[in-house]
Amino acid sequence: MNEIELDAHAKINLSLDVIRKRPDGYHDVKMIMQSISLADRVTVKRGADRIEIRANVNTIPLDERNIAFQAWKLMKEKFHLPGGVSIHLHKEIPVEAGLAGGSTNAAAVLRAVNQIFDLGLTDLDLAKLGGGIGADVAFCVLGGTALAEGIGEILTPLLPLPRIWLVLVNPGFGVSTAEIYRRVQVEKIMRHPDTDALVHAVKKGKIAGILTQMANVLEEVTIPMHPDIAEIKKVLCQAGLSPLMSGSGPTVFGLAPTQEHAVQAAQILKPRWKTVLVAHTI
Numbered sequence: 489m490n491e492i493e494l495d496a497h498a499k500i501n502l503s504l505d506v507i508r509k510r511p512d513g514y515h516d517v518k519m520i521m522q523s524i525s526l527a528d529r530v531t532v533k534r535g536a537d538r539i540e541i542r543a544n545v546n547t548i549p550l551d552e553r554n555i556a557f558q559a560w561k562l563m564k565e566k567f568h569l570p571g572g573v574s575i576h577l578h579k580e581i582p583v584e585a586g587l588a589g590g591s592t593n594a595a596a597v598l599r600a601v602n603q604i605f606d607l608g609l610t611d612l613d614l615a616k617l618g619g620g621i622g623a624d625v626a627f628c629v630l631g632g633t634a635l636a637e638g639i640g641e642i643l644t645p646l647l648p649l650p651r652i653w654l655v656l657v658n659p660g661f662g663v664s665t666a667e668i669y670r671r672v673q674v675e676k677i678m679r680h681p682d683t684d685a686l687v688h689a690v691k692k693g694k695i696a697g698i699l700t701q702m703a704n705v706l707e708e709v710t711i712p713m714h715p716d717i718a719e720i721k722k723v724l725c726q727a728g729l730s731p732l733m734s735g736s737g738p739t740v741f742g743l744a745p746t747q748e749h750a751v752q753a754a755q756i757l758k759p760r761w762k763t764v765l766v767a768h769t770i
C-alpha cells in the first residue's frame with residue numbers, strides 16, 4: 489500500500505478541570521473527551537526522501553511546525569523508515585479552535601504510517617507514541633468517549649454515548665492554548681466540575697445527568713478575554729441548546745435534543761457567526 493486517506497475527527501470536552509500546575513509548566517487535568525463527526529481528510533502517500541505537506545487553507549504552517557510533520561519525523565526516526573511522505577491536509581476543523589484540529593491530524597499520520605509501512609503497531613502503541621507529540625494526540629488516536637488525566641494523555645475509555653446532536657459555533661478568531669494555560673490560576677478557579685458524577689452519567693448513558701454536570705474551568709480565563717464567547721453561549725441557550733466552550737476555546741458547542749432542533753438552531757445562528765456547523769458525537 490502506497491497511499492492512504494483517513495478521516496481525522498475533532499473532539500469536544502464535555503468537562504475540563506485543571507488540577508495543578510506541574511514543575512515542567514504543564515497542567516494536570518481531568519477531562520471527559522468526546523470525538524465528533526466533524527473531521528479533516530488526511531492523505532498520506534509514500535514518496536522520495538523528504539516530507540511535503542500541502543493543505544487547502546493558508547492558516548497553518550506547512551513546514552516542521554506542522555504537527556503532522558512531527559508525527560512523521562517521530563515514526564521515521566523511531567522505526568528507521570526509508571524514504572519520505574507527502575501529506576495532504578483537507579481542513580474542515582477550524583484552526584486554534586479548541587477542537588484538537590492539529591492533534592487529530594498528527595494522530596491520522598501515525599495511523600497512516602503504521603499501515604503504509606506495515607509496522608503492526610496497535611492503537612494503544614500509537615496512542616503512547618502520540619503522547620510525546622501533544623497532550624491531545626493520544627485521545628485522537630483512540631477516539632470515542634474517554635476520561636483523560638495527567639496532561640491529557642492518560643486515558644480511561646468510557647462506554648460510547650448514544651448519538652447526541654450538536655451545534656458548533658466558532659466566532660472566527662483563534663485562541664492560543666499555551667496562553668490560556670499560562671493565565672490559569674488554579675487556586676482561583678471558582679467552579680470545578682464534578683468529574684466523578686459526570687463519568688457516572690456517561691456510564692449510565694444519562695444525557696440529563698451529562699447536561700447538568702458539563703463544565704469547563706478554562707471558560708473563566710478565555711471568556712473575560714473574548715466576551716463574544718459568553719454571547720454565543722447565551723444565544724445557544726435561547727435556542728434551547730446546552731452550551732459549553734470546548735477546550736481552551738473559542739468554539740462553543742451546544743447539545744441539542746434532536747437533529748432537527750440542531751439544524752433549525754444552526755440556521756438561526758449562521759448569519760451571525762463565522763462558522764456554524766451541525767455535528768454529532770461518534
Ligand SMILES: C[C@@](CO)(OP(=O)(O)O)[C@H](O)COP(=O)(O)OP(=O)(O)OC[C@H]1O[C@@H](n2ccc(N)nc2=O)[C@H](O)[C@@H]1O
Nearest residue numbers: 513514515586587588622623624639665666669735736737
Ligand atoms: C485545552 C485542551 C483540552 O483538550 O485542548 P485544546 O483547546 O488545545 O483543543 C488540551 O488540554 C490541550 O492539548 P494540546 O493542544 O494537545 O496541548 P499541547 O500542544 O501539548 O500544549 C500546548 C501548550 O499548552 C500548555 N498545556 C497543555 C496541556 C496541559 N495539560 N497543560 C498545559 O499547560 C503547555 O504550555 C503547552 O506548551
Ligand SMILES: Nc1ncnc2c1ncn2[C@@H]1O[C@H](COP(=O)(O)OP(=O)(O)O)[C@@H](O)[C@H]1O
Nearest residue numbers: 548554555583584585586587588589590591593
Ligand atoms: N495540522 C495542523 N492543523 C491545525 N493546526 C496546526 C497544525 N499543525 C500545527 N498547527 C498549529 O497548532 C496550533 C493549534 O491549532 P489547533 O490544533 O487547530 O488548535 P487547538 O489546540 O485549539 O485545538 C496553531 O498554532 C496551528 O498553527
